[in-house]
Amino acid sequence: MVLNVDGMTKSFGGIRAVDALSFELVPGEILGLIGPNGSGKTTVINVLSGALKANAGRIQLLNRDIGQLSTHEIARCGLARTFQIVRILPAMTVLENVAVGGVFGHGRYWGAALDRRAKDLLQRLGVRHGADTPATALTYIDQKRVELARALISDPKVLLLDEWLAGLNPVELGIGISLIRDLRAEGRAIIIVEHVMDAIRSLCDRCVVMNGGQKIAEGTPGTVLADRAVISAYLGDEYGDA
Amino acid sequence: MDILIGGFLLGGTYALMALGLQLQYGVARIMNLANGEMLVAGAFGAFWFYSGFQMRPFLAIVLIVPLAFVVNWAIYHYLLTPLVRRAKSRGQLEVDGILATFGMSFILVGLMLAVFGGEYFSYSYLERAVFVLEQPYGLNRIAAFCASLVFCIALVVWLSHTRSGLALRAVAVNPTAAGLVAIKVARTSAIAFAIGGAVTASGGALLSMFLTFDASIGVIFTLKALIIVILGGVGEIRGTVAAAFLLGLAETAVASLVDPGLTLAAAYLLFIVVLLVRPRGLFGSRS
Amino acid sequence: MSAINRGKFILVALAFGTAALLPFFDTGYWLSLGVSLAMYAVLATSWTLFSGPTHYISLATAAFFGTGMYVVGGGVDLLPYPALVLIAALTGAVLATLVGLTTMRISGVYFVIFTLGLAELIRQVVTWVQTTFTSSSGLYVLTDITESMIYWELMSLLALVYLAGWMINHSRLGLALRVIGNDETVAAHIGINTAKAKVMLFIISGTVASVCGALLAPRWVYVEPTIAFSPMISFQVVIMALLGGVHRLWGPLCGVIPFTLLWEVIAAQFPNQTTLLLGASFLLIVYFIPNGIAGLLENFPKQLQSKNGG
Numbered sequence: 001m002v003l004n005v006d007g008m009t010k011s012f013g014g015i016r017a018v019d020a021l022s023f024e025l026v027p028g029e030i031l032g033l034i035g036p037n038g039s040g041k042t043t044v045i046n047v048l049s050g051a052l053k054a055n056a057g058r059i060q061l062l063n064r065d066i067g068q069l070s071t072h073e074i075a076r077c078g079l080a081r082t083f084q085i086v087r088i089l090p091a092m093t094v095l096e097n098v099a100v101g102g103v104f105g106h107g108r109y110w111g112a113a114l115d116r117r118a119k120d121l122l123q124r125l126g127v128r129h130g131a132d133t134p135a136t137a138l139t140y141i142d143q144k145r146v147e148l149a150r151a152l153i154s155d156p157k158v159l160l161l162d163e164w165l166a167g168l169n170p171v172e173l174g175i176g177i178s179l180i181r182d183l184r185a186e187g188r189a190i191i192i193v194e195h196v197m198d199a200i201r202s203l204c205d206r207c208v209v210m211n212g213g214q215k216i217a218e219g220t221p222g223t224v225l226a227d228r229a230v231i232s233a234y235l236g237d238e239y240g241d242a
Numbered sequence: 243m244d245i246l247i248g249g250f251l252l253g254g255t256y257a258l259m260a261l262g263l264q265l266q267y268g269v270a271r272i273m274n275l276a277n278g279e280m281l282v283a284g285a286f287g288a289f290w291f292y293s294g295f296q297m298r299p300f301l302a303i304v305l306i307v308p309l310a311f312v313v314n315w316a317i318y319h320y321l322l323t324p325l326v327r328r329a330k331s332r333g334q335l336e337v338d339g340i341l342a343t344f345g346m347s348f349i350l351v352g353l354m355l356a357v358f359g360g361e362y363f364s365y366s367y368l369e370r371a372v373f374v375l376e377q378p379y380g381l382n383r384i385a386a387f388c389a390s391l392v393f394c395i396a397l398v399v400w401l402s403h404t405r406s407g408l409a410l411r412a413v414a415v416n417p418t419a420a421g422l423v424a425i426k427v428a429r430t431s432a433i434a435f436a437i438g439g440a441v442t443a444s445g446g447a448l449l450s451m452f453l454t455f456d457a458s459i460g461v462i463f464t465l466k467a468l469i470i471v472i473l474g475g476v477g478e479i480r481g482t483v484a485a486a487f488l489l490g491l492a493e494t495a496v497a498s499l500v501d502p503g504l505t506l507a508a509a510y511l512l513f514i515v516v517l518l519v520r521p522r523g524l525f526g527s528r529s
Numbered sequence: 530m531s532a533i534n535r536g537k538f539i540l541v542a543l544a545f546g547t548a549a550l551l552p553f554f555d556t557g558y559w560l561s562l563g564v565s566l567a568m569y570a571v572l573a574t575s576w577t578l579f580s581g582p583t584h585y586i587s588l589a590t591a592a593f594f595g596t597g598m599y600v601v602g603g604g605v606d607l608l609p610y611p612a613l614v615l616i617a618a619l620t621g622a623v624l625a626t627l628v629g630l631t632t633m634r635i636s637g638v639y640f641v642i643f644t645l646g647l648a649e650l651i652r653q654v655v656t657w658v659q660t661t662f663t664s665s666s667g668l669y670v671l672t673d674i675t676e677s678m679i680y681w682e683l684m685s686l687l688a689l690v691y692l693a694g695w696m697i698n699h700s701r702l703g704l705a706l707r708v709i710g711n712d713e714t715v716a717a718h719i720g721i722n723t724a725k726a727k728v729m730l731f732i733i734s735g736t737v738a739s740v741c742g743a744l745l746a747p748r749w750v751y752v753e754p755t756i757a758f759s760p761m762i763s764f765q766v767v768i769m770a771l772l773g774g775v776h777r778l779w780g781p782l783c784g785v786i787p788f789t790l791l792w793e794v795i796a797a798q799f800p801n802q803t804t805l806l807l808g809a810s811f812l813l814i815v816y817f818i819p820n821g822i823a824g825l826l827e828n829f830p831k832q833l834q835s836k837n838g839g
Binding site for chain 2: 584586588631632637638639641642643645646650653656657660760764767771801802803804805806807808809812815816
């Protein structure tokens with residue numbers, strides 16, 4: 001098991017954004033974290049990456065408690081993420097944007113080895129622009145690819161993708177899905193937060209469905225998407241009862 | 243006991259000055275490092291009216307406040323708006339704003355030095371002793387405190403019970419969202435900055451009734467106002483007032499128990515303690 | 530080291546060698562101007578090492594500078610001078626560590642506020658200690674150190690600062706700071722200990738300013754809190770660095786030279802309006818040359834190209 005979450009709770013003021021959430025993740029598994037808007041998915045990602053501190057619960061990454069670690073320490077343990085709204089480093093080139101991910105994190109590279117890795121990843125992810133272009137000149141999709149490359153260069157064991165497939169056209173979506181499959185084949189454990197149901201059906205081994213901060217269902221995509229509680233959470237009670 | 247009362251009296255004027263900065267930073271997003279100079283300008287205004295025309299400070303404030311409003315509105319409109327437009331992010335606006343107002347503070351000091359010179363100034367007004375719990379206090383202090391209190395209450399009422407006050411609070415919480423509900427963000431920010439400056443200047447005029455000041459003392463007040471705003475929590479009006487009284491108390495205690503020259507050290511100590519214990523301020527929200 | 534780097538290195542060494550000859554030609558006005566230039570070059574360059582990549586505006590140069598000066602002033606009769614410089618460096622480092630650890634975990638604004646009053650705070654404490662425990666308000670620093678020696682010491686310090694800056698820019702630490710300046714959230718998420726990186730650079734910057742103060746103490750002979758901790762020093766350093774440009778190691782020097790010369794004229798011609806003119810020139814720089822002279826110099830060839838091309 002690479003990741004074990006037990007009773008994670010996070011409140012903002014009086015609101016419980018995440019309420020006693022528990023799940024597990026094994027190597028080479030893709031877990032879909034789904035639920036309606038505001039159900040607490042991104043908060044879970046933020047707590048896992050250390051951007052927020054949980055109020056209660058226990059999080060273990062590779063058998064190490066990471067609940068009290070700061071963001072950079074968690075990154076060094078082998079967890080990497082992308083952001084819901086892409087965060088590119090504006091004053092750096094494409095190549096630098098990717099390379100910085102492999103200097104301080106889980107895998108540490110420098111010099112020629114770092115450059116080679118960064119260039120390989122850019123090619124693999126299909127960023128065709130020159131490595132020396134300013135990152136701000138890229139299209140939104142290419143910026144997302146650069147961000148994923150930045151996460152992958154450190155060779156993470158757990159990868160968190162927060163709506164990474166959102167906004168892609170059908171062709172790009174197909175490429176994106178096969179790319180994530182390849183990452184799974186390398187033995188990485190991946191959590192995806194997604195609204196694109198096609199992607200969830202074809203990618204996820206397992207899904208955790210959240211509503212109002214709580215886990216309301218867990219299982220294969222086929223099972224949970226047919227679940228009555230899940231349907232009513234997404235579409236309202238009248239559909240859930242039908 | 244006289245530390246308590248003395249600190250309380252000082253805290254009243256501090257509250258006024260910090261509320262001015264709170265409006266400028268919380269609403270207009272300008273960390274105004276020239277805030278203290280605006281305060282000193284208010285003090286010089288009151289001094290000038292008093293010594294030149296024998297005008298009572300309370301009457302002078304009636305003239306100083308609109309004047310300061312216009313000056314600050316002009317500063318925001320002509321000097322800071324270009325920075326707001328140029329800024330790509332809130333962080334960049336913060337840095338540019340800090341640099342620009344830092345430059346302005348030196349210009350204001352330079353102007354006041356050129357007009358009034360580098361000496362210390364004070365004037366005597368209402369210098370009678372009033373006894374509170376058998377301890378003598380200057381009537382000027384008490385009068386200044388009462389006036390500050392009236393201003394503070396008026397400001398709070400305006401912010402919480404009027405349409406324009408609501409617009410200001412909306413911009414403070416989220417400028418983008420405020421714009422979406424048809425609030426003119428640029429205009430509201432300019433007004434908040436101008437009112438902030440006017441409030442600070444009125445605080446200066448009140449302080450001048452009992453405090454000796456000189457042209458270059460502004461930075462100390464800037465610092466005190468900043469510390470109060472941070473202590474109280476950005477955007478927290480009640481917190482600001484509470485923090486102002488806390489600082490007034492701490493300073494008075496240090497001044498009377500240790501040494502009057504160490505008031506800034508007291509402010510700093512308070513600042514550090516709160517930063518370490520409650521980084522978002524005494525009343526700051528936790529999100 | 531590549532051929533280009535070796536060429537640059539030799540060029541810089543030659544420039545330093547030439548500049549170091551100054552005391553052999555003049556020991557009066559020009560040497561004194563040279564000392565001022567070297568002092569501001571040291572302070573502005575070390576300021577930029579930290580504030581350039583992080584965008585954390587430090588207004589505390591005077592605090593460190595004055596602390597260094599006071600260490601020498603307080604110990605000049607007790608310890609040999611080199612030991613005092615060392616103590617000044619240590620004191621500066623400790624002070625920077627304390628300030629950095631308290632403020633930099635939180636946000637840039639708190640840092641600015643904290644540094645704004647730091648010099649004033651230390652000045653108040655020093656004044657209080659002096660008036661409470663001694664009878665004088667200042668200290669005499671009487672040594673047999675000549676102005677030429679001070680000049681050479683400062684030039685050596687400047688060379689050290691450049692060397693350190695070059696090494697940092699080519700190290701992981703330098704890269705970490707650039708990422709922090711771009712996006713602190715991303716920096717933490719790719720494994721950078723942001724607080725540690727910032728504090729380390731602030732310590733380097735503060736230590737240099739402190740040593741600079743210690744080196745200059747013998748020149749001033751009489752050290753007084755209001756002079757040693759004057760906010761003007763912090764202010765001028767920020768102006769010069771911004772004027773020169775904070776994105777390059779050699780940027781601040783482009784600001785130090787013209788500004789120090791201009792300042793000589795202003796201080797002589799308008800001794801009463803220095804504050805006003807300082808503020809005005811600061812605003813001009815912030816509004817009209819935000820990338821500094823170094824930025825203008827670097828963009829100039831590009832603009833020329835685009836004009837010729839279009």
